[in-house]
Amino acid sequence: MIDITSRDEGEITVVEIEGKMNTGASPDAEKFLNALLDDGVTKILLNLEYLDFIASTGLRVILSTGKKLAGVSGKLVICSPNLTVMDVLKISGFSQMFNVFDSEEEAFTSF
Numbered sequence: 727m728i729d730i731t732s733r734d735e736g737e738i739t740v741v742e743i744e745g746k747m748n749t750g751a752s753p754d755a756e757k758f759l760n761a762l763l764d765d766g767v768t769k770i771l772l773n774l775e776y777l778d779f780i781a782s783t784g785l786r787v788i789l790s791t792g793k794k795l796a797g798v799s800g801k802l803v804i805c806s807p808n809l810t811v812m813d814v815l816k817i818s819g820f821s822q823m824f825n826v827f828d829s830e831e832e833a834f835t836s837f
Contacts, residue, residue, distance in 0.1 A: 727751065730758045738769045738837055740830065744776035747784030756787045763791070768800030771833050775806035780814050792824060805833035 728751035729744040739762055747755055762770065770791065774780075792802040805827040807815060815821045827833040 728754055730755060732758075732762065735771075735834070738771050738834065739767045740771045740773055742773045742776065746779040746781075747777060747787070748779065748781040749783045752781070752783035752787050755784065756790065759787065759791045763794055768795060768798055769837055770795065770800070770802050771830065771837075772802060772804045773806050773830055773833075774804060774808075774811055777807065777811050780811050782818075785814070785818055785820060788820065789823070801837060803827065803833045803836050805830050 727745050728747060730741065732739050732741045734740075741759065741762070743755060745751065759770070772788065788802070788804075795802050803825045804815070806829060807826065812821070812826070815826060820826075825833070825836050827836065
């Protein structure tokens with residue numbers, strides 16, 4: 727089960743993902759993020775504070791979204807992953823591909 731919400735903070739859209747981003751939930755996350763891109767969003771702050779688990783399918787969704795944003799001179803920033811999710815981001819190299827911050831406040835300064 728996954729719960730995804732978004733809110734606008736000026737020109738930045740904060741997306742919060744809660745639950746597990748696994749094979750079953752990743753298509754929902756992808757659909758949600760693609761709808762934001764279709765609406766013209768170019769700056770996304772992905773808050774993972776309440777994400778318990780991320781599988782390779784979830785990583786693919788993040789990578790795909792980041793590439794689409796880069797293609798329109800946009801940006802994807804990640805914040806607040808728990809230790810388990812941060813380990814996955816480090817092992818997969820995502821912590822080098824994307825800016826990852828401990829807090830939402832820190833992440834806002836990177837845009």
